[in-house]
Structure formats: structure tokens, C-alpha cells
Amino acid sequence: MKYEEQQLKINAENHRLELDTGEGIAFIEYKLLNDILFLIHTEVPAALKGKGAGTAIVLKALQYAKNNNYKIVPICPFVQSYLKRHKEWNEIVAPIAERFLPKH
Numbered sequence: 001m002k003y004e005e006q007q008l009k010i011n012a013e014n015h016r017l018e019l020d021t022g023e024g025i026a027f028i029e030y031k032l033l034n035d036i037l038f039l040i041h042t043e044v045p046a047a048l049k050g051k052g053a054g055t056a057i058v059l060k061a062l063q064y065a066k067n068n069n070y071k072i073v074p075i076c077p078f079v080q081s082y083l084k085r086h087k088e089w090n091e092i093v094a095p096i097a098e099r100f101l102p103k104h
Contacts, residue, residue: 003056019057026053037070042078
């Protein structure tokens, strides 16, 4: 399956950004406060782990945030890991994000 062809679904009732993979729903739990999108937890069906579904939904979530002029706070370790490898998204990370991230 080509995840990039799938549409991101905004499930506002359950606070989830969802990607229907055909083999299950990959999602990111979120909280939107004003114009800050907190990306809390990413979940991918077990059958899809390591097949790009997690990366696809993170990319779609970041694009959604950018398209809607949201800043993000990446609480989810998977999202944090993606951002470390893709610095081009740093422009949408909220200035307050560091206070929510673990100290090293």
C-alpha cells in the first residue's frame, strides 16, 4: 500500500489524526490548544510496524499542522525521532516545546 496516497482523517471526537492503511488504522493522539498542536502518542497496527505507516502518518500530521498554521509540540518519542532526522520541520515546532520534552 502506498500510504502517501491515503488521506489523513481528523477524528476530533477522539482527538486522533488517523490514516486508514487498509490493514488497520494508524493514528496520532493529539490535543489542539489555540494554534498549538500537541502530538502525544503514535500507534501503528502490529502488522504494519516497520513498513512505513508510522513515518507516513507523522509526515501527514506535520503537513496538516503546517497547512493550518499550527505550531507543534512533539511529545511522542516517535515524532521526536522523526524530527531529529528531518530538520526541515523545525520551523513549525512551537517555542514552548522544549518545556514538554525530556531533559538529557
